[in-house]
Amino acid sequence: MPTVTVSPGAEATTTLTVRNDGDIVEAYTFEVIGDCAAWATVEPARVSLYPGTSETVTVRLAPPRSPEVKAGEVPLGVRVLPVEHPESVSVPETTVIVEPFHELRTKLEPGRRRGWLGARFRVAVQNQGNTPVDVVFTGKQEGEELRLAFTPERLSLQPGESAETGLRVRARKLIWFGEPASWPFEVKVAESTGTDTGTEDERPGGPEPLPGEFAQIPLLPKWLLIVLAALLALLLAWFTLVRPAVRSTAEEAVEAAQEQQEKQAEQERQQAGATDGGTGSPAGGQEQGQGQGTAPGAGATGNGGAGTGGSGSTGGFGGINPEQSSQTIDVQTNAGATRDKAYKVPQGKVFGVTDIVVANFQGDEGVLTISFGERKITTIALETFRNQDYHWVTPIQIPENATVTASVTCSKPGTPATGTQASGCHQVLNVSGVLSDIAP
Known part of the structure; x- marks a missing residue:
């Protein structure tokens, strides 16, 4: 059989001549063997020959246009089987040349994307031809608004093989505000063919x-x-209109509350002073002294035994000839030491304490304890204040010979206004109230 050339998707034929050299009538069957068997046939598939005669049959080749049919030389064999003498089987052979064809199937996914500055796409390609190819990717966009980059820029594909490459589209500048912009572009997938000069051209x-x-x-x-x-308009309105009005209203409310508290405190002080300075008389014209008693140790007089005795007790002044009195206790203590200073109530007097003001002007660190007689009033840390004051509506009575004591434990001297750290702690305690004679 002669060599035959065929293109995938097309049809080609060749011939085979069979001769009966026997002495009886013989039937012959034909069967195509080899790689061409799937797409080759013999017509007719069976012939009968008298002795000494021959007949030519047609071998028809119709390879499909598929990557499974590789380009190149393919062997073709036809088995000729005599029915009466099967031991005389023969297999004539020839070569079929399958021509190459090129076909690429491509797809861009997705076709459209949104973004601020760039987006990513995928380019899928499949080699539907019957020969290996080198594929090159290129992009095109009208104008200079976009940059297109492929990763990788080229691929090598065997027949039937599929692959993907990444495409990154990036705008050359941002759009800060305004309307969105649409930038169309094209992706071209082509086969690369090498030349003798070393350059590459597109097929x-x-x-x-x-x-x-x-x-x-x-x-x-x-x-x-x-x-x-x-938001900017609201902020401007807040700072120019609302905030000043709110601040003014709040300040007025605070000032009014402070003024009211000061008036109330002053009235209570005046009432307490008037009550402590006078002598109680029973209502309804009852005799003076009826139902009265003297509290032990305090010298205070109250109706119905209402006075509370004992050192540092609370209640009325319980004395006569009251007068305002203010005493200062100055305590200077070395670092790491403890020192006490006291004011002693004179003999025959009772001291009704209404106010205490403590000054820690150096900003010392340590502990201050204030005691009235044997009674501890408060213990405070020096570092928590610079000036501290205490007030009592009902005075605290301190009997004669009892003391108001300030005890300071100096941990760390502070720094006064001069800017030089002091060598010791220095606290000043001012005690104010009413000093009265003990009623006989």
Whole structure:
């Protein structure tokens, strides 16, 4: 059989002549063997010959246009089997040349994407031809608004093989605000053919360019600009109109409350002084002294035994000839030491304490304890204040010969206004109240 050339998707034929050299009538069957068997047939498939006669049959070749049919030389064999003498089987052979064909199937996914500055796409390609190819990817965009980059830029594909490459589309500048912009572009997939000069050319007749689109959106949408403008207007209104009015109203309320508290405290002091300075008389013209008693140790007099005795007790002044009195206790203590200073109530007197003011003007650190007689009033840390004051509506009575004591434990001297750290702690305690004679 002669050599035959065939193109996938087309049809070609060759012939085979069979001769009966026997002395009886013989029937012959034909069977194609080899790689061509799937797409080759013999017509007719069976012949009968008289002795000394011959007949020519046709071998028809119809390879499909598929990557499974590789380009190149393919052996072709036809088994000729005599029915009466099967031991005389023969297999004539020839070569079929399958011509190459090129076909690429491409797809861009997705076809459209949105982004502020760039987006990523995928280009899928499949070699539907019957020969290996080198594929090159190129991009095109009208104008200079986009940059297109492929990773990788080229691929090598065997027949029937599929692969993907990444496409990154990037705009050359941002759109800060305004309307979105649409940038169409094209992706071209072509086979590369090498030349003797070492350069590469694209094989003509490749697939159509793939259209794509990148929709560039503004960084600041319109609604955000409207919201920002509204917020700015609200802030301006707050700082120029609302905040001053709120601050003024709050300050007026605070001043009014402070003034009311000061008036109330002053009235209570005056009432307490008037009550402690006078002598109680029973209502309804009852005799003086009826139902009265003297509290032990305090010298205070009260109706119905209402006075409370004992050192540092509370209640009325319980004395006569009251007068305002203020005493200062100055305590200077070395670092790491403890020192006590006291004011002693004179003989025959009772001291009704209403106010205490403590000054820690150096900002010392340590502990201050204030005691009235044997009674501890308070213990405070020096570092928590610079000036501290205490007030009592009902005076605390301190009997004769009892003391108001300030005890300071100096942990760390502070720094006064001079800027030089002091060598010791220095506290000043001012005690104010009413000093009265003990009623006989």
